[in-house]
Amino acid sequence: MPRPRATLIALLALTLTAAAGGAAPAAAASPAAAVAQQAALATTGVRFADIPGAGVTLKANVVAPAAAGTYPAIVFPASWGLNDLEYIAQAGTIASRGYVVVSYTPRGWWSSGGEIDTAGPKDMADLSKVIDWTIANTATDPARIGAAGVSYGAGISLLGSAFDPRIRAVVMMSGWSDLVYSLYGDNTRHQQSAGLLSLAASLLGNPGTDLSGKLADFNANRNVDEVKAWARVRSAATYLDAINANRPAVLIANAWGDSFFPPNQLVDLFGRLSTPKRLELRPGDHAIAEFTGILGLPNDAWTSLYRWFDQYLAGVDTGIGAEPPVLVKSLNAGTEQYGSWAALNTSTKRYGLGSIRWLDGTGLLGGAPSTGWSKTIPTELDTTADGGVVLLTNGVSAFTGQQPQIWLPTVDRLRAGVWASERPGSALRIRGIPQVHLNLTGTAATGTVVAYLYDLDALGTAKLITHAPVTWLGTSGGSRNVDVALSATAYDVPAGHSLTLVVDTVDPLYYDANSPGGSVTIAGGSYVDVPTR
Template identity: 50%
Template sequence: MRPSRTTRRATVGTVSAALLATTVLTVAPAQAATAPSAPVAASPDSSAPVRFVDIEGDGGITLKANVFTPSDADGTRRYPVIVLPTSWSMPQIEYMAQARKLADKGYVVVGYNSRGFWQSGGEIETAGPKDIADASKVIDWALAHTPADPHKVGMAGVSYGAGISLLAAASDKRIKAVAALSGWGDLVGSIYSGRTEHRQAAQFLGATGALTGRPSPEFRTIMKDFLASNLDKEQDLIAWGRKRSPAAYLDKINANGAAIMLGNAWGDSIFPPNQTADFYEKLTGPKRLEFRPGDHATAEGLGLFGLPNDTWTDTQRWFDHYLKGADNGVNRESPVLLKSRSTGAYEGYKSWKDVPSAQRRIDLGGSQRIRTNWDSGADGGLVILSSMMDQFFRLPPMASIPLLPRSVAAVWQSERYPSGQRVRGTTRLHTTLTSTAESGTAIAYLYDVGPLGIGKLVTHAPYTFHGKTPDQPFGVDLDLFSTAYDVPAGHHLAVVVDTVDPLYITHNPGGARLTFSSPADDPSYVSVPVRD
């Protein structure tokens, strides 16, 4: 089915805005990426000098890199080394502000442009085996050409650099500590969660990759099949994504024992928080999980400009303890750190499972039948932009719940909460669905509804099915994206389900109908995790 005109306009506008933001961040400093390899004098407010160098990557390609060395290096001592692969589409100077800060604290820091992007050689492999081999090659170079300590090797990165760092920790035993910021544990579970293609996220990655790099034929084919919803290639997509998922190498990561810090944003529209939390729970070595308001890479983004940033502060503390042995207490703190979207306050927990202390049920009683392929007005917003609005202005996507047309949106509402509710963790939906077609898509939303009926989006998630017998009911269990949101006193929650969202590719044939029912022997409900 072709997307609606509204959906096409929203998608084009979103990708254009995202490309503009990427261009501002990347094209302006591009000249610096071609700097010579001679030492460059430090700025007046910093002491660590920088060198721009070429490093030979896997297969003999050239990786453009920059190297910061502590100013007191005199050839008589070794320093911990941190390797920083760049984010998707970013040039090699991405981490220079943070690299200089780390070098001033006694680290050798090597930041390099991931293969296939900007002036680095090769093609975009999307964190494939060649990217992981490159990471080890960079470590080899650092140990041979800088005063780096071979027993104190760390890796860190944002987004793409985070994924490469985690995958490298599975294959290179020299890596003792990792800080993975806005990365992924499960690539398929990120852009194909609920068996639904995350349209805007994929278009954003494809467009920015083509703008700033050289996508490999394999990547071009995967993206083409993905955006065309080619179900004949679904297993190829899953195999491709699994090969690039740190979760597939958990046994090796745990056996190697690197101390791993994970940071992400509640509203990450490329790598949703659920898959990060699931990956964290399965790690057995030293670990830390941090969630903050925002979208993809926005929680740590300002730190890339050298501005004060909690995520980068904790990253340095993590390396100080696990690479330098500093007794700074990071190993004794609550390993799960959450920042509320509503209050901005931090909360510490001993595990992800301990985040909610209770569950509040919203019964999805009765039977509701809706038409498909009509936009009800409920949606998850726009990739990158909507959750940034929530982060900086506390303005998530909104909808007027009383005005949602019940012919195209199923709506259930809770009682009013006199004392409010502190939603913490993963909301789960259980229902019975009957479709007039064998395939279809539904998107579930949870709204915080005020006295005037205006709903602020708390969380949502898509769900797609294929191969079902028409007019035969089947059970649906869906995890909505994890969050930390405070419902004010006097408000209530609303559950909304419709079939169109500009974030996703939907699979409802023309004229199809979806019916949500609640059998007596298997009642439908939404379970909301709360903190008393």
């Protein structure tokens, strides 16, 4: 159906984002990321097609080599809120490398029929129908089919590899593996990201009663078990055994600061995959690490896509299969490769939380966890410590190379607990998932705290390394222990800087479960475990 107002908004958003992306310097490709050199093939140009899906018509476009013969094929489902034109620049490049490229708009979006299925069973059936059509109507070798995409298209591609064994290779960029974790990570609902997904669906798609109902339940915090059951059906982690049985080669690429699909879930799935696999994590937010590639500009994530499909579909040895399978670009250092996720860190350093000094309202972070102290913070009162704005904060950080920062003295010590370590003479190389353990007293039956890990310099400037919220859902108040896994990170705290923990109870990124006028007391025995190298 026509959506002129929504189309104008979408085009304006894409134009503004492109302007921001164009200002970023192109990342230099490392020797390990070099693409096998080959002569570019002439292509057919873009051909638009209506593909019969599972009871609906899907809008699509096709680009292929012009010469006669059979070729491997890659299917690209479009991202949430976008359509099959999303990949038009990359489709030409990939087709010139010897692939049939079919991009399509998933059901319920733009001019494709039906209602949004949110990577559900109907979307899985549609993907198989697109593969059927591709084999029947293009010069595709049916034994060499891949699926790839960014965000929504990434999730559909990985899920599809569980249901259609014809998919022999997958590249998932800024996708999810566990939709329950994405919505309710550590029992905390993600407010801003879910709100943007809802807005896009209402402006550019046909959400229908299913998606509209689930989003309404999510925002109202009702029927939680039903929403989680719905989300599990749409999670690749649910079908891990089927993916492993089908054995597609899976490349997962994401950003450290993805505010839609935080990377911890991908680390977990990657560890349990028994297929040929690769994990790449870079600075940025959701779809930011891949964005310049969508515009057709040089981009490391898309270079990896070429190499992955050349290796596992085209039969070209690009060397990527023999490289260490985990590639990480640190937030403030270079690119590193490891043989496994566990190899990122070689030790774990425990920083105990100490008593608060009355002079500056700050406690010592370090040494063994101590007892005999407490720090009470109010609920429903925010501080300057926060995770930023969805997409924007970490997105800008990726382009500027500077982490989000605050001036630590502005953090109200009456509203937050602050602990800072001594300033070591050597750099602290954080690699992995820091864990925060808090002993709480005086809590209500339900509540939320948010933990932030900062790099504090001598002038009080604190750069955000990682953060995460945690919510407890009990039946009575009192004392309890809470553990929160902060978002995975790779960051070097310079020598002479202080590792700093801030804990408060409000962050605009998330819904909280706190009662107004309440308080939470953090007690002795609390600590932070930091994975280091």
